[in-house]
Amino acid sequence: MGYDPENPMQGRITDIGPPHYEQYFPPVIKENYGKWKYHEITQPGVLKHVSETGAECYTARIACARLISIELIRDYCKVADDHCEGFLRWTTRNNVEFMVDSEAKLQPLLDDLAKHGMMPVGGTGAGLTNVVHTQGWVHCHTPATDASGVVKAVMDELFDYFTSMTLPAQVRIALACCLNMCGAVHCSDIAILGVHRKPPLIDNDVISAVCELPLAVASCPLGAIKPAKGINTKGEEVKSVTVKEERCMFCGNCYTMCPAMPLADPEGDGIAILVGGKISNRISGPKFSKMVIPFLPNTPPRWPETVDAVKNILEVYAKDANKYERLGDWAERIGWEKFFEKCNIPFSDKCIDDYRLAYDTWRTTTQFKYTSHIK
Amino acid sequence: MPKHDTPLLDQLESGPWPSFVTDLKRQAETKDECWDILGQLELSYKDKVTHWKHGGIVGVFGYGGGIIGRYSDVPDKFPGVAHFHTVRLNQPSSKFYSTDILLRICEMWERRGSGMTNFHGSTGDMVLLGTSTPQLEEIFWEATHDLKMDLGGSGGNLRTPSCCIGKARCEWSCYDTQAACYDITMTYQDELHRPAFPYKFKTKFSGCPNDCVAAGVRSDFSVIGNWRDDIRIDQAEVQEYIKGNSPPNAGAHAGRDWGAFDIQKEVIDLCPTNCMTMAGNDLKIDNSECTRCMHCINVMPKALRPGTDTGACILIGAKAPILDGAQMSTMIFPFVKMVPGEGDPPEGGFEDYKELLEKTWDWWMEEGKNRERIGESIQRIGLPTFLQIMEVEPIPQHVQEPRSNPYVFWKSEEVPGGFERDVKAYRARHAM
Numbered sequence: 001m002g003y004d005p006e007n008p009m010q011g012r013i014t015d016i017g018p019p020h021y022e023q024y025f026p027p028v029i030k031e032n033y034g035k036w037k038y039h040e041i042t043q044p045g046v047l048k049h050v051s052e053t054g055a056e057c058y059t060a061r062i063a064c065a066r067l068i069s070i071e072l073i074r075d076y077c078k079v080a081d082d083h084c085e086g087f088l089r090w091t092t093r094n095n096v097e098f099m100v101d102s103e104a105k106l107q108p109l110l111d112d113l114a115k116h117g118m119m120p121v122g123g124t125g126a127g128l129t130n131v132v133h134t135q136g137w138v139h140c141h142t143p144a145t146d147a148s149g150v151v152k153a154v155m156d157e158l159f160d161y162f163t164s165m166t167l168p169a170q171v172r173i174a175l176a177c178c179l180n181m182c183g184a185v186h187c188s189d190i191a192i193l194g195v196h197r198k199p200p201l202i203d204n205d206v207i208s209a210v211c212e213l214p215l216a217v218a219s220c221p222l223g224a225i226k227p228a229k230g231i232n233t234k235g236e237e238v239k240s241v242t243v244k245e246e247r248c249m250f251c252g253n254c255y256t257m258c259p260a261m262p263l264a265d266p267e268g269d270g271i272a273i274l275v276g277g278k279i280s281n282r283i284s285g286p287k288f289s290k291m292v293i294p295f296l297p298n299t300p301p302r303w304p305e306t307v308d309a310v311k312n313i314l315e316v317y318a319k320d321a322n323k324y325e326r327l328g329d330w331a332e333r334i335g336w337e338k339f340f341e342k343c344n345i346p347f348s349d350k351c352i353d354d355y356r357l358a359y360d361t362w363r364t365t366t367q368f369k370y371t372s373h374i375k
Numbered sequence: 376m377p378k379h380d381t382p383l384l385d386q387l388e389s390g391p392w393p394s395f396v397t398d399l400k401r402q403a404e405t406k407d408e409c410w411d412i413l414g415q416l417e418l419s420y421k422d423k424v425t426h427w428k429h430g431g432i433v434g435v436f437g438y439g440g441g442i443i444g445r446y447s448d449v450p451d452k453f454p455g456v457a458h459f460h461t462v463r464l465n466q467p468s469s470k471f472y473s474t475d476i477l478l479r480i481c482e483m484w485e486r487r488g489s490g491m492t493n494f495h496g497s498t499g500d501m502v503l504l505g506t507s508t509p510q511l512e513e514i515f516w517e518a519t520h521d522l523k524m525d526l527g528g529s530g531g532n533l534r535t536p537s538c539c540i541g542k543a544r545c546e547w548s549c550y551d552t553q554a555a556c557y558d559i560t561m562t563y564q565d566e567l568h569r570p571a572f573p574y575k576f577k578t579k580f581s582g583c584p585n586d587c588v589a590a591g592v593r594s595d596f597s598v599i600g601n602w603r604d605d606i607r608i609d610q611a612e613v614q615e616y617i618k619g620n621s622p623p624n625a626g627a628h629a630g631r632d633w634g635a636f637d638i639q640k641e642v643i644d645l646c647p648t649n650c651m652t653m654a655g656n657d658l659k660i661d662n663s664e665c666t667r668c669m670h671c672i673n674v675m676p677k678a679l680r681p682g683t684d685t686g687a688c689i690l691i692g693a694k695a696p697i698l699d700g701a702q703m704s705t706m707i708f709p710f711v712k713m714v715p716g717e718g719d720p721p722e723g724g725f726e727d728y729k730e731l732l733e734k735t736w737d738w739w740m741e742e743g744k745n746r747e748r749i750g751e752s753i754q755r756i757g758l759p760t761f762l763q764i765m766e767v768e769p770i771p772q773h774v775q776e777p778r779s780n781p782y783v784f785w786k787s788e789e790v791p792g793g794f795e796r797d798v799k800a801y802r803a804r805h806a807m
């Protein structure tokens with residue numbers, strides 16, 4: 001029996017929730033649950049966990065593009081069937097992990113991963129791991145840039161940092177293709193963020209049909225949208241809105257609420273770079289990423305300006321920071337004026353906060369460094 | 376045979392990082408609609424804008440979320456993606472799978488969808504990309520009956536909870552994150568499937584302050600493992616690090632020559648509270664000063680371990696920028712015991728957590744405005760008022776530092792005699 005459209009309620013099952021996690025544990029995980037004693041990274045991309053019982057679990061971590069086909073998932077399954085007793089897992093950062101219970105089983109696993117071509121091993125320790133990212137032009141209606149393409153371009157260039165552990169600390173790059181930030185990139189070492197720069201269009205031909213105007217008006221955090229009469233292409237007067245353009249900060253919330261107010265534009269849209277955020281509480285508390293480059297153009301298919309900017313920041317940090325120092329901690333230690341100087345990034349008034357609570361980020365001390373910015 | 380030319384996307388086939396373009400092309404050999412994904416994406420690469428319409432409302436009967444409507448704005452050119460809805464399937468805790476279940480999901484998605492997925496969505500669900508409206512009930516039927524899986528959340532509801540790998544393969548987990556994630560997801564199925572909140576609400580479970588699942592900055596109700604006794608020290612293992620026999624930070628820095636390990640420089644001097652010293656050969660920690668930042672434990676995992684009186688710290692209110700700017704969660708409950716329940720579905724577990732969660736919801740469902748995240752609701756009413764509502768005694772741990780402005784909202788009942796005063800009596804004493 002399957003679904004019967006004539007009888008939709010017949011045999012219906014709801015609210016069963018996710019399957020219980022334990023049935024998907026490899027035996028070594030199940031047997032040593034809660035008994036792990038310590039771990040070691042034996043080579044880039046390989047973790048060794050040792051249990052109080054003496055049992056060992058070797059994990060090989062590989063990059064996954066997140067946007068993946070069922071054919072590729074089947075390839076992953078083949079590896080897991082051949083080497084890992086039919087189990088595998090994903091990490092919170094879109095990596096795939098294959099686990100074996102002895103060192104002897106590790107090398108054959110690594111060999112098979114290497115043979116495949118789309119399963120690079122890495123993403124551990126003081127290196128670069130996979131990029132948390134969003135949907136982009138592949139599947140969303142509000143993006144200011146693509147997601148998968150930018151990630152591919154950036155990671156092709158920075159690939160050696162994924163397969164090695166030469167950085168001062170781990171570096172987390174994340175990408176969100178609009179300010180909705182489905183990837184929640186606001187606390188990343190390096191955040192790549194799609195931004196709009198033109199106020200919404202107003203489509204008077206459809207606005208009264210497709211929008212609840214009061215909701216559109218209320219959607220604007222800055223009160224830039226007001227009810228107004230508009231003229232449609234037939235020359236008729238219709239209920240509509242106006243946007244006070246000088247007030248708009250291009251957040252796109254109006255478009256989320258009202259399909260007749262699109263912002264996207266080939267010249268207007270592009271990428272901002274924010275840096276210095278972190279999530280963990282290690283040494284310093286979590287930090288927001290800060291905007292250092294307000295705009296780079298959308299240049300598909302390989303976004304060279306964005307790739308160069310990210311690579312430059314990463315490499316200046318890698319050379320200059322102390323062991324264990326996260327990118328944001330480094331920038332704070334040397335001072336943001338030094339950050340801009342060392343990275344050779346022009347400072348811009350766009351990097352000075354003028355939104356709510358902005359004052360918190362303005363400098364109110366005589367303590368600063370003389371950099372080339374002071375003429 | 377390619378259905379569309381994709382000269383721009385083709386340039387993303389080279390390079391060492393796995394190529395989604397190569398992957399899509401391979402899938403297109405059996406799933407024709409993948410050509411149209413590629414075709415439409417190529418058009419976006421040419422036009423530098425998206426070609427997806429504002430999503431329509433679609434779903435399965437009785438659920439208010441879990442399916443996101445999506446339509447192409449160039450359906451004539453790319454009929455294979457004219458309707459291209461997303462199905463969110465609730466992932467198992469910390470995303471372990473058997474190949475058996477994955478292959479069955481793949482088989483279903485081959486018949487009923489595009490063959491493309493996101494593993495995973497940033498909230499945590501398995502995201503199946505691309506199907507049409509008539510398939511939705513069929514997919515839901517197969518998911519619940521054959522795969523024993525359910526939809527994840529979307530809309531103004533409890534979003535799919537997620538957790539770090541925790542006790543399954545990490546020595547630092549201060550509570551059972553996977554059990555918590557499963558229990559809470561099972562207990563609040565109604566809140567997950569039938570949006571009744573002002574806006575989305577996320578809860579995430581990390582086992583320790585390293586916060587691998589980004590609970591503290593990416594969820595409204597952030598549960599981060601913690602302990603309140605002493606860091607466990609194995610002095611013999613400390614010596615192994617000092618002698619250079621154990622790799623610092625579990626070998627995380629092995630790719631560069633940072634010189635010999637120096638416990639003073641790399642651990643003691645970097646401790647944010649300066650609460651560590653060497654007394655002869657022994658490492659001493661003044662645990663009453665320690666803020667449990669994890670640094671020393673991360674550097675010497677064989678020698679140091681979190682304490683054994685463990686639970687979680689609960690922080691509330693993180694969100695991405697829309698509307699009022701990004702927020703991190705604010706520490707509200709310093710220490711909550713996280714005791715798992717028994718059985719499946721679990722019973723009697725995580726009661727302290729659930730009580731706090733429900734109390735928070737009760738208030739927010741009353742007072743939260745439409746499309747206002749709870750962090751914004753708390754900002755609007757102020758932290759002191761929120762603490763009062765939650766019946767939490769204010770403590771210095773709730774703030775980074777005390778306020779520096781003098782604008783205190785005293786209440787009438789807090790001031791002797793209250794706010795009722797007689798202006799005539801005042802004037803009798805003070806002429807204008």
Ligand code: HEM
Nearest residue numbers: 140141180181182183184256496497498499500593695697
């Ligand atoms: C309109 C098209 C949108 C699409 C296609 C989209 C897609 C997604 C997807 C697939 C996820 C992961 C879901 C999961 O794992 O269960 C997600 C998460 C998220 N969405 Fe969206 N979303 C959209 C709109 C929005 C809007 C309007 C907002 C904010 C106002 C938003 C904020 C977020 C955030 C912050 C996350 C990440 C949550 C986390 O990491 O825990 N999204 N989105």
Ligand code: SF4
Nearest residue numbers: 135140143177178182
């Ligand atoms: S970040 Fe914005 S554009 Fe990107 S998927 Fe989310 S809502 Fe869509």
Ligand code: SF4
Nearest residue numbers: 220248249251252254
């Ligand atoms: S983009 Fe944001 S600021 Fe601009 S009008 Fe729309 S809602 Fe207002």
Ligand code: SF4
Nearest residue numbers: 539545548582583587
């Ligand atoms: S958050 Fe802590 S307990 Fe959880 S996986 Fe990360 S380090 Fe381990």
Ligand code: SF4
Nearest residue numbers: 646665666668669671
């Ligand atoms: S956990 Fe952090 S604060 Fe505590 S002793 Fe270790 S380094 Fe110091």
